[in-house]
Amino acid sequence: MxxxxxxxxxxxxxxxxxxxxxxxxxxxxxxxxxxxxxxxxxxxxxxxxxxxxxxxxxxxxxxxxxxxxxxxxxxxxxxxxxxxxxxxxxxxxxxxxxxxxxxxxxxxxxxxxxxxxxxxxxxxxxxxxxxxxxxxxxxETSQATLQKIADDRVRIRSMMREVDEAFEAGEKAERALDRAIDKLSNAEGLSMWDTFLGGGLLVSALKYSEVNSSDDLVHQAQRALRHYETELMDVQEAATASFQVNRNDIFTFTDLFFDNIFSDFAVHSRITEGKQKLNGVLQDVRRVQSRLMQKKEASEAELVRLDADEKRILLG
CATH class of the missing domain: 1.10.287 (Helix Hairpins)
Known part of the structure; x- marks a missing residue:
């Protein structure tokens, strides 16, 4: 052709x-x-x-x-x-x-x-x-071979574009998760002080300020992960496991009003648990990002092979 x-x-x-x-x-x-x-x-x-x-x-x-x-x-x-x-x-x-x-x-x-x-x-x-x-x-036989090469090239380039878009979405999800984890780390430190060192009303207020500030950051991470999952659906054979953050694990308790060691400890445990979950999701994202990069490298190698096959046919 x-x-x-x-x-x-x-x-x-x-x-x-x-x-x-x-x-x-x-x-x-x-x-x-x-x-x-x-x-x-x-x-x-x-x-x-x-x-x-x-x-x-x-x-x-x-x-x-x-x-x-x-x-x-x-x-x-x-x-x-x-x-x-x-x-x-x-x-x-x-x-x-x-x-x-x-x-x-x-x-x-x-x-x-x-x-x-x-x-x-x-x-x-x-x-x-x-x-x-x-x-x-x-x-002619050579025309059929050239057509097959052209079809394969279209398929691979389309897939590579989808891999690139998924990888970019994964990078955004990583950054969003990092920001949320950093904010929860600050809250975790204040919660440690409030729970075990008798931080008092001021430290308790600072702790909740950090927890409440993490609210939008966690939501941004959820939104980025949902977009990442959508992009992954377009990548053949890529991992598409759900990366959903259970934001209900990170909410304000009432120890600011009912200040006692039991409610403080519950808040501290919940903050720590939420941070651990976010870290786990972050590791999942990084593993999938690595697989996407491997898929892109394999696709690039396949395009090089197709170019060589086409050149052999056209130049005899």
Whole structure:
């Protein structure tokens, strides 16, 4: 097949592959958005219930007054506030997740509506008709081999582009995880002081400032990991295990208001556990990044081989 026709086929095939990938991602993002909206509504109902439980305990009644005198109200109030705080964190993260997916869907819809894709099917059909005529008039063994080389080259280059995009997403995920881990390390140090060295109200406040500051950083890490997973789905034979951070393991307890060694220790343990989970995810990302790099190197070697095969045929 002549060089011009090979170049046209390569360009059209890559465009068709890209459009198919955009459509596939759009379908997936819309499905995930529907599930996220449903989960958001469920979490909102749970938060409303927890808030009502706290408010009900605060209402005056002779029964509540009796519980207060006997000391049982404080214990129950502490439990209800902790449950409401956990429900609030889960709901807030769900809201951010829905917003992320809405943005992702809007971008993909805009990309899918690109005028460059409008007549792609017609362009491909016209090219196939022209190609079939050319092959009937030039049926030689070497032409079939050149076509196979051209097809392999398109496939490999498309895959390499997907590997590059996945690798770039992985680098962003690594940076986001590093930032979140650094912030939790600061909180962990303050929590150690507060828990075992009697840091007092000021240290407790500083500790929560660091924990609360980590909130957006952890969310950014989650968002980067979700994008990384999406990119990995496009890479054949790449690891696509879920890298989901359970952000509910990192939320504010109530020892700032009920300051005692038991709640302090629980917060310290939870911060440490959350940091360990983030470190584990970071190691998973780095392992997959290494595999992506190996896949790219193998693909580059395959392109070199194809170039050599083509040169042997063309130069005899």
């Amino acid at each position: 002549n060089e011009t026709m090979q170049e046209r086929q390569m360009a059209l095939t890559m465009k068709r592959n890209e459009y198919a990938r955009v459509c596939r991602r759009l379908d997936d993002a819309q499905t995930r958005l529907s599930a996220a909206v449903a989960e958001n509504r469920q979490l909102e109902r749970a938060l409303t219930k927890e808030q009502k439980d706290v408010m009900d305990l605060g209402k005056f009644s002779f029964l509540n007054k009796l519980k207060e005198w006997t000391g049982s109200l404080d214990t129950r109030m502490e439990k209800e506030i902790a449950e409401a705080a956990a429900a609030e964190v889960a709901y807030n993260e769900s809201v951010k997740h829905v917003e992320d997916l809405e943005y992702e869907v809007s971008v993909l819809k805009k990309t899918a509506a690109d005028p460059d894709y409008a007549y792609l099917d017609e362009e491909w059909a016209a090219f196939i008709e022209e190609k079939e005529l050319w092959i009937r008039m030039n049926d």
